[in-house]
Amino acid sequence: MLRLHYNLEKVSMGLVVAIIVAASIGGIVEIAPLFTIDETVEIPEDMRPHTPLELAGREIYIREGCYACHSQMVRSLADELDRYGPYSLAAESAYDHPMLWGSKRTGPDLARLGEKYSDDWHTAHLIDPRSVVPASIMPAYPWLMRPLDTEILSDQLAVLATLGVPYGPEMIEAAVADALGQSQPDTDGGDAVRERYGEGVPVRAFDGDPSRLTEMDAVVAYLQALGTLTNAPYATTVELTQ
Known part of the structure; x- marks a missing residue:
C-alpha cells in the first residue's frame, strides 16, 4: 500500500485525481445527510422562534464576534453535562x-446560559467584564448602551419566514412594536409580545431602564433566551436517566 502511494506521488495528475476522489467521498458523507434533515430532525411542539428583540440581540452578538470565543453546543460528554447541563x-x-454551534471556547459554552444569571449581571459583565469576573479576558462592550436600530427588523423576520421560521404576517408587521414592548413590562406592548410568542417569553427592562430601548436590551434578551426556547433537551435527559 505504501509502495502504491509512493508511486502515485510520482505522477502529479494521478495524485490530484486521488485527492479529488478522497475529498469527494468525505464531502458526500458529510453533505448527503442534510438532504434528509427534514425527516431526521423533529422540531418540538413547544419550540418557539426568537422574538424580534432577541433576534436583534443575536445579530449584535454576531456583529461583535462573540461566536469566535463562545460555542453554543453542549456535547454528550460527562464533564460537559456536569458543567453546562443537557x-x-x-x-x-x-x-x-x-x-452558532462553534468549537472555539476561549470563554464558556453559552447553549444553556438563559436565566442562569440576572439581567443586571449580564449588563455589568458586558460593560466591564472584570467587575464581575476578575480573571476575565473578555473585552468590554460599553457602547451597547446606545439606542437599538430597529429599522430592518420586519425585513429580517420576513426573510427568515421564507426560510421556514414560523413568523406569521402579524409577527412581521408588529416586529418593531414587539421589540419595544418586550423591554416594557406592564404595558399593552408587553402583553402583545406574550400573545404572539407565548406566556413564557420574558418581558422586562433588560438593561434596567424601561424608558429606552438599547442594544444592551437586545443582547441580554438574546442571552437570556439561550437554551430556553424548548424543554426538549431536559425531557430527553429525564428519559435517559429513567
Missing part, C-alpha cells in the same frame, strides 16, 4: 440562520 439537540437550532 446536551444540545439539532432541533434547538432549527430556526437559526446561521447556526
